Amino acid sequence: MTAAFRRNALIILCTFLAAIAGVLVAGALAGGWLRSPSSHGTELHALLHRDVTLDAQQEVALDGLEARFATQRTALEAQLRADNVRLAAAIAREHDYGPAVAAAVDRSHRTMGTLQKATLAHVFAMRRLMRPSQTAAFDRVVVRALTPAP
Template sequence: MTARRYIVVALVAFAAALAAVLIARFWFAPPPRVESEVHALLHQRLTLDAVQEQRIHALEVAFAERRERLETEMRADNQRLAAAIEAEHGYGPKVGEAVDRTHHVMGQLQKETLQHIFAMRAVLRPDQAAQFDAAIVRALTQPAR
């Protein structure tokens, strides 16, 4: 094989690998989380004044603490669920209780996330709130990939 063929083969292999990565990212990457899209909207697309920035920052700090607390609870619940599965080897009462507890904490996180979203919305002007609402609806209704 000549050097030219090796170069062509290397380029084709590189192009195929690159295409595979791009296809995998498109098809298998999870959609962005709603809060990621909201954060991008607030800090990149809406023109917030200094007071709005300060108020939203305070809301984000407080919510991050609450979210971390609930996520810690969910990790503990997952450990309890694993222990219940290991003990019962099936869907027994301990597994059912662990699942119910996990669902309760997940529901609490969802409620607190919505309260946080509405608290941030309350900081916005009407024109900003309309864009915010549209972004929330888009984020919640986009089809799963």
Template sequence: MSSARRAIILTVILAFLAGLSGAFVGTKLLAPKETPDNALHAMLHSKLNLSAAQEKNIAAEERRFALIRGQLEADAHSANVELARAIQTSKRDGPEVQMAIEHVHRTLGNYQKQTVSHIFRMRAVLTPEQAEIFDRSVVQALMQEAQ
């Protein structure tokens, strides 16, 4: 088999693998589903008997975070596309691929940091009793996600 033909086959295989990894990230990390954050919001509204003022403050925080979340998801998608292109063009685990991987890590890390900050902003409007229930729910949601 000629080296040109091998290079083409390798490129096709790498592009396929990059596509699979992007699909995995999209379905497992970015797809809308019952996430710990969604479960917390449902619990906030159904089990904590929020006052009107608390509802108003949490609704404002939810609107604020919805705007940020859209950008965070777009950034994560962009970082994954960058990684796919680096894999496709470099054809080896070289500096371009490693830089793209680090970009994905920074992007997803920022998403996690923003989400945790959002959770603490919502917690700040709760009474101590509500906060105890909320804290248990946060821990439970994160533990379930890890399984």
């Protein structure tokens, strides 16, 4: 093998590994590989229906909230995927934590923050639908949904 071939092979390998690392880090920050960001909502709703007795009016109102939030969440998750693509491309170009990588990370963090804030706004909107006798159970459900099982 020539020195140039080894050098190019090493660059390609480093680029590939850096891109994989970027995707892994972004995936972990966005909610992990084993648990998608949207699984929190599914788990929360399953626990809510199991632990809180809801009347028909609350069910209809929750369905409406969930439909609106699903659209917002889908758009933000698509933005996170696009951010990850930009991060991988920046890593492939810079091969280091350079300005393009830093900008891509910052953009991804802004999108993750927006998703987290939207999720919390959704949870608090759901809480406002609860009767005073239901809020303690709702709060326990939220804590359980956000706390990883041992």
